[in-house]
Amino acid sequence: MAELLPELLAVRGVSVRFGGVQALTEVDLTARAGDITSVIGPNGAGKTTLLGVINGAVTPLGGSVRLDGADLSGRPIFERAAAGVVRTFQNLEIFSNMTVLENVMTGGHLHAGYTLLDSLLRTPRFRREEKRLAALCREKLDFVGLAHKAHLPAADLPYGEQRLLEIARAIAVEPKLLLLDEPAAGMNNKETQQLGAIIRRIRGELSIGVVLVEHDMELVMDVSDRITVLNFGRILAEGTPREIQDNPEVVAAYLGED
Numbered sequence: 108m109a110e111l112l113p114e115l116l117a118v119r120g121v122s123v124r125f126g127g128v129q130a131l132t133e134v135d136l137t138a139r140a141g142d143i144t145s146v147i148g149p150n151g152a153g154k155t156t157l158l159g160v161i162n163g164a165v166t167p168l169g170g171s172v173r174l175d176g177a178d179l180s181g182r183p184i185f186e187r188a189a190a191g192v193v194r195t196f197q198n199l200e201i202f203s204n205m206t207v208l209e210n211v212m213t214g215g216h217l218h219a220g221y222t223l224l225d226s227l228l229r230t231p232r233f234r235r236e237e238k239r240l241a242a243l244c245r246e247k248l249d250f251v252g253l254a255h256k257a258h259l260p261a262a263d264l265p266y267g268e269q270r271l272l273e274i275a276r277a278i279a280v281e282p283k284l285l286l287l288d289e290p291a292a293g294m295n296n297k298e299t300q301q302l303g304a305i306i307r308r309i310r311g312e313l314s315i316g317v318v319l320v321e322h323d324m325e326l327v328m329d330v331s332d333r334i335t336v337l338n339f340g341r342i343l344a345e346g347t348p349r350e351i352q353d354n355p356e357v358v359a360a361y362l363g364e365d
C-alpha cells in the first residue's frame with residue numbers, strides 16, 4: 108500500500124443549519140497534501156456549504172476545521188486566507204471593470220510587502236513591491252495560459268477563460284489549499300480537458316492541495332485521488348474513483364442519474 112501523505116485539511120463533525128434547512132450533518136472531510144480530493148453529490152447536497160465552512164464564509168453549529176494541524180475553527184475568512192485556504196466560486200466572482208492582470212493582483216496583494224501608508228505615499232518600497240507583485244501575477248496568468256490577455260478588460264474574456272482567471276487569482280495568494288466550486292460549469296469539452304490538466308499541475312508543480320467540487324464526472328474520475336460523496340448533507344461514501352463508481356448506493360443516489 109502507498110504510504111499515506113500527511114493530512115493537509117481535516118474537517119471533523121461539521122453541521123450547518125440555514126433556518127429550517129439542515130444543510131450539513133456531522134460531515135468529515137480529509138484532504139492530504141499532494142492529493143486532489145473531490146466532493147460530489149446532487150444539487151442541494153451541501154457541497155458549496157462545505158467549502159464555505161472550510162474557508163470561513165459559513166459558520167457551522169459544531170465541528171472543527173484544521174489546516175496542517177492548526178485549528179481554523181471560528182477564524183474569519185481573511186485569517187484563513189493568510190493561513191493558506193482560498194476558494195473560487197460556483198457563480199464566477201471576477202471584477203469585470205478591471206483588467207485581467209489587475210484581477211490577479213487583488214489575490215497577490217495579500218502578500219504585498221508594504222503598508223497602507225507606503226501605498227498612499229507611493230514610497231519606493233511600494234513601487235518596488237508592486238512591480239514584484241505584477242511579475243508574480245503574470246506568472247500565474249501564464250500558468251493558466253492567459254498571459255497574452257493580461258491587459259484586456261476581464262469582461263472581454265469568454266466565459267471559460269474567466270473561470271481560469273478566477274483560478275489564477277486564487278493561486279496568486281499562494282495557498283496551501285485551493286477550493287474549487289464547479290470550475291468546469293459552462294465549459295465545453297476541450298476547455299474542461301485543459302482545466303483538468305491545470306488542476307493536476309496546481310497539485311504537481313505548485314504543490315497546492317486541491318478540493319474539487321464538480322458535476323462533470325469524467326473530470327472528477329480523471330483527476331481525483333479520493334472522492335467524498337454527499338447526499339442530503341450527509342456523507343454517503345468516501346473512496347478512490349474506482350470504489351465510488353462501483354458503490355451501489357452512490358450509483359443509486361447520484362451516478363445513476365446521468
Ligand SMILES: Nc1ncnc2c1ncn2[C@@H]1O[C@H](COP(=O)(O)OP(=O)(O)O)[C@@H](O)[C@H]1O
Pocket residue numbers: 125126128129130148149150151152153154155156157
Ligand atoms: N445562504 C443560505 N440560506 C439558506 N439556505 C441555504 C443557503 N445556502 C445553501 N442553502 C441550502 O442548503 C442546502 C445545501 O446547499 P448547497 O451547499 O448550495 O448545495 P450544493 O452546492 O451541493 O448544490 C440546500 O438545501 C440549499 O438550498
Ligand SMILES: [Mg+2]
Pocket residue numbers: 154155156197
Ligand atoms: Mg453548489
